[in-house]
Structures are given as structure tokens and as C-alpha cells.
Amino acid sequence: xxxxxxxxxxxxxxxxxxxxxxxxxxxxxxxxxxxxxxxxxxxxxxxxxxxxxxxxxxxxxxxxxxxxxxxxxxxxxxxxxxxxxxxxxxxxxxxxxxxxxxxxxxxxxxxxxxxxxxxxxxxxxxxxxxxxxxxxxxxxxxxxxxxxxxxxxxxxxxxxxxxxxxxxxxxxxxxxxxxxxxxxxxxxxxxxxxxxxxxxxxxxxxxxxxxxxxxxxxxxxxxxxxxxxxxxxxxxxxxxxxxxxxxxxxxxxxxxxxxxxxxxxxxxxxxxxxxxxxxxxxxxxxxxxxxxxxxxxxxxxxxxxxxxxxxxxxxxxxxxxxxxxxxxxxxxxxxxxxxxxxxxxxxxxxxxxxxxxxxxxxxxxxxxxxxxxxxxxxxxxxxxxxxxxxxxxxxxxxxxxxxxxxxxxxxxxxxxxxxxxxxxxxxxxxxxxxxxxxxxxxxxxxxxxx
Ligand code: SF4
Numbered sequence: 001x002x003x004x005x006x007x008x009x010x011x012x013x014x015x016x017x018x019x020x021x022x023x024x025x026x027x028x029x030x031x032x033x034x035x036x037x038x039x040x041x042x043x044x045x046x047x048x049x050x051x052x053x054x055x056x057x058x059x060x061x062x063x064x065x066x067x068x069x070x071x072x073x074x075x076x077x078x079x080x081x082x083x084x085x086x087x088x089x090x091x092x093x094x095x096x097x098x099x100x101x102x103x104x105x106x107x108x109x110x111x112x113x114x115x116x117x118x119x120x121x122x123x124x125x126x127x128x129x130x131x132x133x134x135x136x137x138x139x140x141x142x143x144x145x146x147x148x149x150x151x152x153x154x155x156x157x158x159x160x161x162x163x164x165x166x167x168x169x170x171x172x173x174x175x176x177x178x179x180x181x182x183x184x185x186x187x188x189x190x191x192x193x194x195x196x197x198x199x200x201x202x203x204x205x206x207x208x209x210x211x212x213x214x215x216x217x218x219x220x221x222x223x224x225x226x227x228x229x230x231x232x233x234x235x236x237x238x239x240x241x242x243x244x245x246x247x248x249x250x251x252x253x254x255x256x257x258x259x260x261x262x263x264x265x266x267x268x269x270x271x272x273x274x275x276x277x278x279x280x281x282x283x284x285x286x287x288x289x290x291x292x293x294x295x296x297x298x299x300x301x302x303x304x305x306x307x308x309x310x311x312x313x314x315x316x317x318x319x320x321x322x323x324x325x326x327x328x329x330x331x332x333x334x335x336x337x338x339x340x341x342x343x344x345x346x347x348x349x350x351x352x353x354x355x356x357x358x359x360x361x362x363x364x365x366x367x368x369x370x371x372x373x374x375x376x377x378x379x380x381x382x383x384x385x386x387x388x389x390x391x392x393x394x395x396x397x398x399x400x401x402x403x404x405x406x407x408x409x410x411x412x413x414x415x416x417x418x419x420x421x422x423x424x425x426x427x428x429x430x431x432x433x434x435x436x437x438x439x440x441x442x443x444x445x446x447x448x449x450x
Contacts, residue, residue: 129404150382163394242296280307309346314377355436
């Protein structure tokens with residue numbers, strides 16, 4: 001295998017060994033190797049932005065994550081298919097042993113490690129879950145072409161919400177985030193209000209801060225809800241793919257009345273714009289509407305939306321020519337947005353981490369089942385996805401929130417394992433991850449923001 005992989009393996013293992021053997025000392029908020037002269041070094045450090053700088057508890061393991069992610073990419077990508085099968089198997093096993101390595105360090109930490117408790121706290125400060133997605137309902141007024149959330153009559157309940165909030169607040173993080181999702185979460189505004197009330201109460205009792213966000217189709221955003229969102233400092237993501245015709249194709253209404261649905265959305269977005277609520281509009285690009293990508297972005301920008309995020313559809317194999325077209329369009333959009341300074345393209349800001357397919361959150365379904373939503377981007381059967389990526393349930397009491405934090409490596413590993421037997425689905429995983437990597441490289445190359 002190539003020298004890069006060998007180098008990264010050594011680097012990752014040396015840091016992980018030092019963690020387990022206690023050769024890492026915690027010095028206030030920073031850390032250092034006890035053994036003099038041993039430093040994480042290599043091509044991947046420091047990362048170009050967001051997480052660079054001095055090595056801290058969380059970014060020490062971020063370096064390990066990056067090494068493992070790169071090795072897995074090299075191992076799985078097509079160009080390595082020619083490598084000897086025995087070597088591939090060996091490397092595969094090596095990677096498998098490092099899957100969820102934080103939990104392993106946590107469990108295997110030698111009892112004789114000096115200052116073990118402090119060390120565990122240190123480790124967990126960078127790996128504890130700090131974000132939870134709460135599905136309030138499986139119902140929705142729309143039937144978007146690319147939606148992967150199953151629609152059936154099921155809503156969350158207060159016991160689920162209460163346990164989910166407790167779990168989130170049981171971790172080590174001082175600042176946590178609760179995101180409301182669905183279906184359309186505003187269809188259960190009553191539950192959303194109770195969750196906010198309970199979350200605030202519990203966070204206050206534990207001396208923590210909780211922030212809220214909402215992903216919505218915008219159809220039910222009336223004055224009462226906007227007042228509540230504003231008062232509670234929500235950040236809001238509203239989906240809109242473009243004008244009435246565009247939404248009619250990709251985001252049809254269940255009742256078939258797209259004209260009315262679109263009018264309602266535009267009216268609600270107009271009111272939202274005037275509120276003191278941080279929001280962005282999410283626009284999804286598929287290979288089918290790619291030719292209208294710039295026009296759709298222009299429509300949203302001309303409507304006065306300052307923050308627009310362009311999502312490329314996941315779970316599909318992006319053809320070479322479509323990928324090239326997407327990259328050329330987004331470059332032009334970014335250039336135009338900068339020149340006119342009318343709207344900010346969220347994709348070019350550090351808020352947007354690529355590859356998106358690997359940025360999984362811990363999600364809690366209406367029945368309390370916790371799962372990694374990384375599979376949502378590929379799996380069309382929600383039930384299978386939920387089982388495949390299941391972490392546990394808010395009711396089973398065996399969840400250790402201090403080590404639930406996920407990493408891009410873990411998510412990538414889960415995806416390659418889940419779809420390893422299907423040539424078509426493996427190809428989609430690699431295609432979507434590769435798309436995100438290339439987009440990230442473009443963003444860093446152009447160094448643009450907005
Ligand atoms: S609005 Fe959201 S939940 Fe509803 S169908 Fe569209 S993508 Fe799915």
C-alpha cells in the first residue's frame with residue numbers, strides 16, 4: 001500500500017496508544033504528551049481551517065479521525081481495487097478495530113493511568129454528543145421527490161422528548177443543540193413548545209446552555225409560531241427549491257394544490273424575513289433540475305433571502321458530466337453572489353462541512369429509537385435504515401452519552417459496511433462522498449466565503 005497510508009496509520013496509532021497508555025497529560029484546557037518529543041505531525045495537521053491551531057482535547061482526536069478517514073477512502077476507492085486481496089483484508093481488519101475507537105479508549109483505559117477521571121473527562125469533552133435531532137412527526141403536507149423520511153401516522157410523545165433531552169444534557173458538553181425535524185415538525189407545534197420548555201428547564205438546572213433549531217417546509221409558519229421561534233432564539237432552515245413551477249416538480253403538495261402551497265410559502269417567507277430570526281433557505285439540486293440551478297438560486301436571492309444553502313441530492317449516482325456542471329454552476333453562483341453581495345452562499349462558509357453524507361447527527365425517532373442518520377442519504381427504506389444505523393433507544397438506559405459523539409470516519413465506516421455487498425450502493429456511497437470531498441477542495445481553493 002502507498003506510503004501515505006503507512007504514514008497515516010503510524011500517526012493515528014501513536015496518538016491512540018498514547019491515549020490508552022496514559023502518555024497524555026491534561027494541562028488545564030490543553031494537553032501534552034508525557035513522553036518528550038512526541039508530537040502529532042504530518043500532512044494532515046493543522047487542518048486548513050476550522051479546527052486548526054494548537055492541539056486541544058477535541059482536535060487531537062480530530063487528527064486521528066482525519067487520518068482514519070483518509071485511510072478508509074484510499075482503501076475503498078476504486079483505484080485501489082488492484083491491490084493484493086490479502087493486503088486489503090489486513091487493512092480492512094485494521095480499520096474495523098478502530099471503528100468507534102473513542103468507546104474503546106473509554107472502556108479499555110488502564111486503571112493505573114494517573115488521573116484517569118480527569119483523562120476520561122478530557123476525552124469525552126471532545127466526543128460527547130452535543131447535538132440531537134428530534135423527529136416530532138412522520139406526517140407532512142408535501143411529498144418531495146428526494147425525501148427519504150417515511151410518511152405514516154406517527155408522532156413523538158412527551159416521554160420520548162423528556163428522555164431525549166435528558167440524554168442530550170447528560171453529556172459533558174456545556175452547550176448543546178436540539179434540532180426539530182420531521183416530517184413537518186410544525187404540525188406538532190404543541191410538542192415542540194413542550195420540548196423547548198423542558199429542555200430549558202433541565203439545561204438551567206445543570207448549568208448548561210441549550211440552543212434550538214428547526215427544519216421546516218415553511219407552510220405552517222404563522223404569526224404565533226414565529227413569535228415563539230423569535231422569543232426562543234431559534235435558527236430556522238426553510239426548504240424551497242425555486243419558483244412555483246420548480247417546487248411543483250420537486251416538492252409537490254400531498255393535496256395536489258401546489259399553487260396554494262407555494263403562495264403560502266412565499267407569504268410566510270416574506271414575514272420571516274422581517275423577523276429577528278436567523279434563517280437560511282435550503283435549495284436542493286438534482287441531476288434533473290441542474291440546468292435550472294442558477295435560475296433557481298437567482299429567484300431566491302432576488303426574493304431577498306440573505307442566506308441560501310445549495311444541497312446536492314444524495315443517494316444518487318452523480319454522472320461525470322452532471323458533477324462537472326454542478327461545480328461550474330456553483331462557482332458562477334458564488335462569484336455572482338460575491339459581486340452583488342445580495343446573498344451568502346452557505347456552502348462556501350465553514351458552517352457547511354463536507355462531505356455532507358458523513359456529517360451524521362444522532363437522531364431520535366417518534367418511538368424513541370436513536371440512530372445515526374448517515375444512512376438516510378443512501379437508504380430508501382426508512383425502516384431498514386433505522387435498524388441498520390440504530391444506536392439504541394432513549395428507554396433502554398444503557399446509552400453512555402459521554403461517548404456518543406460521532407465522527408466522519410465512524411459514519412463512513414458504517415456506510416461502507418452496510419452497503420459493502422451491493423456494488424451499486426457502494427458506488428453511490430463513494431460517489432457522494434467523493435462529490436463532497438471535491439466540493440470542499442473547491443471551496444478551500446477558491447477561498448471564498450459567501
Ligand atoms: S417537506 Fe421535508 S419531510 Fe416533507 S416531504 Fe419534503 S423533504 Fe420530506
